Amino acid sequence: PRTASSRPPSVTPGGARTPTGAAGGSRTPAGPGGSRTPVGPGGPSTPPRGGTVPGAPSRRRRRLVVAVAALVVVALLAWPIGLVMWANGKVQHTTALSGAAGTEGTTYLLTGSDSRADGGIAADGTEGARTDTILLLHVPASGPSALISLPRDTYVEIPDHGASKLNAAFSWGQAPLLVRTVEQLTGLTVDHYAEIGMAGVGQVVDAVGGVNLCHDADVNDADSGMVWTAGCHDVDGTQALSFARMRKADLKGDVGRAERQRQLVSAVMAKVSPSSLVLNPGKQVALVDAGTGALTLDEDSNIVDLARLALAFRDATGPEGITGTPPIIDLDYRPGDVGSTVRLDPDQTPVFFAAIRDGSLPPGAVGGVPTP
Structure with a gap:
């Protein structure tokens, strides 16, 4: 049977051949310095599982910001309401x-x-x-x-x-x-x-x-x-x-x-x-x-x-x-x-x-x- 390594290179619409890796993942053409960057099935923007994109806020940080904002809103609403109720009880x-x-x-x-x-x-x-x-x-x-x-x-x-x-x-x-x-x-x-x-x-x-x-x-x-x-x-x-x-x-x-x-x-x-x-x-x-x-x-x-x-x-x-x-x-x-x-x-x-x-x-x- 034909193995992954014996498959012919894929051909682009323009006729260029792109080398194919053993696991089915493609490799990008060599850059100006001759290096090659592996590309996974999800494309070049997909980080490894469990990783983060450099510069983007983490999910935990976003949750913290939302929680703090919610607490501020609650405090702004609760303080005047509580003050009014307290004052009304003193009159x-x-x-x-x-x-x-x-x-x-x-x-x-x-x-x-x-x-x-x-x-x-x-x-x-x-x-x-x-x-x-x-x-x-x-x-x-x-x-x-x-x-x-x-x-x-x-x-x-x-x-x-x-x-x-x-x-x-x-x-x-x-x-x-x-x-x-x-x-x-x-x-x-x-x-x-x-x-x-x-x-x-x-x-x-x-x-x-x-x-x-x-x-x-x-x-x-x-x-x-x-x-x-x-x-x-x-x-x-x-x-x-x-x-x-x-x-x-x-x-x-x-x-x-x-x-x-x-x-x-x-x-x-x-x-x-x-x-x-x-x-x-x-x-x-x-x-x-x-x-x-x-x-x-x-x-x-x-x-x-x-x-x-x-x-x-x-x-x-x-x-x-x-x-x-x-x-x-x-x-x-x-x-x-x-x-x-x-x-x-x-x-x-x-x-x-x-x-x-x-x-x-x-x-x-x-x-x-x-x-x-």
């Missing part, structure tokens, strides 16, 4: 909403509570806890968002209690009575309520590394502890709290304090932008811990609603938002035995809040100190 809740029929848009009521732990009676007759900060934030269905400061000494009708200062509603009936009073004053149904202890303001400021605040007058106020040289300064939590509390040394009284409170919250919001937190998980945890520790939400709200509130606050304090107070006609109105109060314009106030609700007011500052 305190209180009964606050009235259950009134909703009005168009979304309305938030933000308060800063200042507990009188010694049980003393304030000069205006309120006792126990009261609120020095009352902010109404409204997001209309269309139109600019509005952040309106309601002076704590605003003279209002308090349901089931008669006329008195607005902050007396909080002292007498806590969040539920304050919500009902604000709804009666503004004609807007409160959808979400958020309350922060004033001591917590300092903790939040410290958690973001301090803020820069501005006031254009020298101040040395013993009641609030605010000591200030006219201009802008970087402050810590203690100084920020005094900045927000000061009233008696301000010629604009409650209106001036409301302006500084809005400035403080805006400064904190600027320090907690997503871009400044995304690569700093330690700062995220510190901020959430400080904020939720001093924060109380209504019975129906959660951390997601709080995030929406923060976005709405940014919009309202931005160039396309509305900030200020309702129309004020008297900063020293004395209707009886409740002392000095702030009187709103009885004719313009309902029109003002209807425009806030409908989003028909143009962006900019509103209200403020009445002109003579």
Whole structure:
């Protein structure tokens, strides 16, 4: 029988003969140096079994890269989800909403509570806890968002209690009575309520590394502890709290304090932008811990609603938002035995809040100190 070595050489279409090896594998023609390179059945690019092509990544390395990428993706997804779940579990809740029929848009009521732990009676007759900060934030269905400061000494009708200062509603009936009073004053149904202890303001400021605040007058106020040289300064939590509390040394009284409170919250919001937190998980945890520790939400709200509130606050304090107070006609109105109060314009106030609700007011500052 014919053996492999006795087979004739193969012939190419052009007639050239190619030598054939004993095992059936072909040999390439000799190169310029006379050497011959064996060629296997799989062709010249096929490596030996178990080998690798020089320069190509190994299968094990590719698997490692894929595994690391998968872990990164999981971490990026799991961290914010876990942070939200953790934060949501830390938020305190209180009964606050009235259950009134909703009005168009979304309305938030933000308060800063200042507990009188010694049980003393304030000069205006309120006792126990009261609120020095009352902010109404409204997001209309269309139109600019509005952040309106309601002076704590605003003279209002308090349901089931008669006329008195607005902050007396909080002292007498806590969040539920304050919500009902604000709804009666503004004609807007409160959808979400958020309350922060004033001591917590300092903790939040410290958690973001301090803020820069501005006031254009020298101040040395013993009641609030605010000591200030006219201009802008970087402050810590203690100084920020005094900045927000000061009233008696301000010629604009409650209106001036409301302006500084809005400035403080805006400064904190600027320090907690997503871009400044995304690569700093330690700062995220510190901020959430400080904020939720001093924060109380209504019975129906959660951390997601709080995030929406923060976005709405940014919009309202931005160039396309509305900030200020309702129309004020008297900063020293004395209707009886409740002392000095702030009187709103009885004719313009309902029109003002209807425009806030409908989003028909143009962006900019509103209200403020009445002109003579």
